[in-house]
Amino acid sequence: MITDGRIVRLAERDRAKVQFLLDGEMRGALAGDTVLTAMLASGCALRKSEFGPELRAGFCLMGACQDCWVWQEEGPRLRACTTPVTEGMLLRTTPPESWP
Template identity: 60%
Template sequence: MNGRFVRLGETGRARVAIVIDGQAVDALEGDTLITAMLCSVRHVRQSEFGEEKRAGYCLMGACQDCWVWTDEGERLRACTTVVEPGMRILTTQPEAQWATLAL
């Protein structure tokens, strides 16, 4: 995967394996989810109002533009959530995916 951010420092921290939209991704221990995502992928989520991709905006928990979901359907704010080993993240609302599966 090709990320939007390029990590320049703190590269010696332990790796943490997570999954984003079914793709295995390495984050670093202590990363917020938005940092891990944008170092690995080009967007954080798909807009719930259209096809546009969103990459977060304020990066500090104020704008509400970084909501993502776990594969169990839990909603997380990517800019304030610290990565944990084994996280499975979806960038599209689970309900939207379930609707396409029902067709």
């Protein structure tokens, strides 16, 4: 059983592996994972809260609450819970300097 992150993968561990960069750190995921699943399976949080020191892990997990926004290195945001992770994605948990 893999227990590196906040969520534990119990099944489907034989899918193809993909790599993505999160805040400058290489992370691993499995093909078919959402960005949120990949982030939580390879670490302990989605991002820091805007309102205090707490870490966030997403809320509704189905694209309704807007708690899981992350940024692509190029600037655009995406919803981590509904976006499939792809090989070589460049993601960040804080907005880039160029973001409005």
